[in-house]
Amino acid sequence: MFGTLTMEAGIIRVLLVDDHAIARNGVSLMLGTAADICVGAQAASFDDATECIASEQFDVALIDIAMPGKSGLQLLQALRLARPGMGLMILSHYSEEIYGLRAFSLGASGYLSKDVSADVLVQAVRKVASGGKYVSPAMAGQLAMVLAQGPVGAHENLSERELQVFQRLAAGQSLVQIGAALNLRPNTVTSYRARILKKMKMACNAELTRYALELGML
Template identity: 40%
Template sequence: MINVVLVDDHELVRTGFRMILQQQSDIHVAGEAGTAEEGLRLIRTLTPDIALVDVHMPGMSGIELTERVCRSKLSTHIVIVTVVDDARFPKRLLDAGALGYLTKGCSADELVSAVRQVAGGRRYLAPAVAQQLALATLDGSASPFDTLSSRELEVAMMLVRGKPLTMIGEQLNLSPKTVSTYKQRLMEKLHVDHVLSLAHLMTVHGLIDTPNHHVGN
């Protein structure tokens, strides 16, 4: 039996996924969460085979959740499900440790197939995404965020949500000085000089839906 948890802030999306997956005799939906924080707790408690994770959620993002699951060496495989189908973004997510990538426009059959494939330890890429990744590799185009380390990306995601360095430090178990160093380094790599520019760049590349209006310098 493949145990799955659903992590998405839209109840309608979770309901749809649950209805599709529970029709399969070999798949069991063990739990649901509306936030990544809640999802992380569920994953640690239930240790499911698969977590279907939305990218854009209030609070912690799907990227951060993926990073933390991988860093904690949990056995759960992450399948990212999102509306974003830009090849630059999936590559960053797969680098973060996700084994699967689906768009919300996928069919019920594709969803089930992806869950089974990733449960077997194999990577699954939606066909459209695989094609885009191949084309991106051929023409050499890449997201500037590919140059960031996992930790730098995590700090960047928190900065654009207006979190102060002290709070970021507490959440990541780092000193504010270390967080400040990460901030300086990631801004140099991305060639931006303040958090507002960082938020704009993240929006352009699909890492956040819209810039946070509370963003400061």
């Protein structure tokens, strides 16, 4: 947890969760362009964020997906249970096409990629703080496609843990490295790998890597 601000009437208080200080500072500066928004606290991890909400009230949480330990999606689920009325928005370098559907299914109120402009970010925060959902044109098209024909993208069929293993396999990590990072035994990672290949209808790690590259996941 990195500092707090006193709540003021009419001000949207934001909890900013990202393990990179540079990213947090950049987003904070972007939000600082709006007089009605303030970053009430910053957190670098799942534990930091849960500590923040235990002692303070926030209107919106901006959450990165890729963090050490528990992921932003796991934090999203935890915050949705702990603070049902809080607006929860993913702000990630992963595009909406990759994680958008999963994030919304877990309770997100919005999803933005980190290359978004300050104006769009401010607009999205305001909408989510008012109880609405921010859906970009790209995300709206994806949601419409799902309603019409079911999930898009082979990775959408993976569980949260399978998705974590998939990302590391695609990045070229060994079974031992993945096990150490996710606190899993190598033979457990092997089982996950087999399930991932089956669900995604692929034959080897190289195909996983190619898929991840094509979707911009690496």
